[in-house]
Amino acid sequence: MNPATGPVLAIDTPLTTLAEAEHSLFGLGQAVVLPADALVCTHEVRDAAPHYAFSITFSGPVSETLRARLIEYLGDWPMMFDAGPVGSDVPVGSQLAVGVGSDLGVGVSQALDEVRRRAGGRAVRFPGREALTGSLPIAAVLADSAIDRMTLLGGGTIAPDWQLTTRDFVRPRWQQGDLVLAVMPAGSGTVAPFEVPNPTPCCGGH
């Protein structure tokens, strides 16, 4: 399954924690019906005020209706449509800035750049994601989702007949052109995603 390569909507946000970013994108998914093959990513913006940016990559033209719904949901966060090589209602290569300009805007260009080069971005929503629940054979995960490959942290190699324990939370990242899921050992013949769904709440009010 291939992820979308068409127009990209890049959005900067004032959100500083992963929980806030996940929550916002969950809400977007509830409020706006995105095409099934849309790819939604978070991007870490490490500037003078560290925060998150988002990107939504579409496979084809984005209708006026959908665009209006997205702008309505995302409010006044700085964002930009970048038309992709796949046909769209915006001429190839042209960009359309919407939202209110602010000093958070650096995230727009970073998100756009990372997702266009497939060099960065953490996919929250991607083709085949809905089926990644429970425990699945790794070969099936690679065949039926947009995930291109897995890397095993801590050394060693993964056999195709191993199982992925998904914890119902799978967040691959773009890395050198591939959508890569980092996994860790999770018992004999089993791996689990590096990222856990519910990290320890931070102590000390920090």
Place this chain on the structure above:
Amino acid sequence: MSHDEHTHSHGTHSHGAGQPHTHPHDHVHPAEESSPAHVEAIDLIRPDSELSPNGLNRRNFLRASGLLGAGAAAASVFGIADSAAASPVESGAPSRGRENQGGYQWLSGDHHIHTQYSNDAQYRVSDQVRHAAQNGLDWMVITDHGSVAHAKFGVDKVNPDIKVARKNFPDTLVFQGLEWNIPAAEHGTVFVAPGPNEVAVLKQFENSYDGTVNNAGPSTPKNEALAISGLAYLTQAVRQRRVGDALMLANHPSRKGIDSPHEIRAWRDTAPGIAVGFEGAPGHQAGGIKAPGPAGGRGEYDFSPSPDSFAGFPLESYRTWGGFDFMTSTVGGLWDSLLAEGKPWWITANSDSHKVYADWSKNPVDNNADAPWDSAGDTFNNFGRFGDPVYADGIQTANADFWPGYFSRTHVGSTGFNYGAVMSGIRAGRVWVSHGDLIAGLDMRAGVKGKHGPGTALGGKLAVRERETVTLSIKITLADGPNFAQFTPKLNRVDLIVGDILGPNTDRDAFTTPNTKVVKSWDTSKSVGTVTLTYSFPRVDRPFYVRIRGTDANRTAPGYLGAGVDPIGPAIDIVGDADPWADLWFYSNPIFVLTPSPLPYNRAR
């Protein structure tokens, strides 16, 4: 360098210090300590301006003789190196009969412990001290979280509790400290020598420099600068004798990827002798015990990169390896990159005890900081602490911590049983750390072959002349009884790690160093009693450091930087299935061996 080495173990007896050996081997005769002036003179990390008159004379003599590299002291550190070493608290209390090895009392302790004065914890000070004492800890630091309520109330109110504990548990030194939310970074232990101003200094520090109190959490240059100001404040407080001593140690440094290498270097260089190290192993060691345990990350290391994290850190750094932080567990990693600069930076191991695994008590208001815990309406936020823990009506298997001294220990080679001596020992790096009481004692010395004397101990600097042969002597007292899981742990392997000292690194964000690796592994599985290992560095021609680690060898894997650097290192810990008792390690701090030759980085730049 070629090396020769041998292993032998003795029976169940152990050698007393200075007892002559009778084995037919080429034995270690530890060198006399080099003269302080000579050590200073060839310690090229220290600029001329920091030397004593004798040290400077010696350096000038060596320079004139062509025996010292031209780059000597080109690198400058600023600050107050070792100015706090002489603590007025050090004299006074009598020495007691602690385990005496190599001329030091090895006092085990824990500098990272929470109580009901932390918003996410529950125990009385007396609960923590009582358990620490029962578990054989000699010293401990109460480190409640910096917070608005702690700065306003807790930092004052905890002090009487600590003073009562000092009186009730005379065999345990109880320091007051706090867990600093380091602006722009992780948490760190800050603690001071007991005295009339201990609360005042901590309180002013917390109010002015805590990241939470001052809303300075995000990783920004401005917040990084606030952290530096905080360390400068502590330095001044010691200089002005407001407190007898102060130390800062960074806690769980890799947990969230937000202690960037340049921040750690900045802390070290701003406050040498005050900011002295980090946790080699974090607390929360029960965090990975499988369900119905907490089933999370060992050390509660279960985070991932964020906008505040250092972009260069790999995903592997967000998990523990054999229970230890990636910065320490990676041979040739961040810790080694600091040691390769020739500057002191030490590791510790602590409990971070908040809520103990399989305990039967709980916080009376489930840590709701605004919920009254008594009829007067007192809450954590308006009173500065929670009420006492209450019976939980069931065993608490989701808790991730151990009692102080139960699993993690920081062993400090101390010149006496008193507060000042413990702080001086930590500052000197005379420290090794262990999990599950894997070994009972460690005395590691470096000396010049053929010279007599005790040799240079952990954390020390041995100055040698070009082409002298250095001998390393490692004496390990194996565990001779059960740990707190009621089994006697088995030390199956010891690894010797050696790295070149390259001098100050201009890349402040470096977190690897090229010339550090495991050079020797000893199989100690057949050993009983005391194990003596020796290793020789013939005709040394450049400065280097040595450190060791040992393990039960139950879980091993090639190191992160490859099998050529670390063929059988610790394995990454599995989230949700990490039994800490089945994966035990000890780590030593380093000994530096200094030669008069120029440092490679100085030569190159």
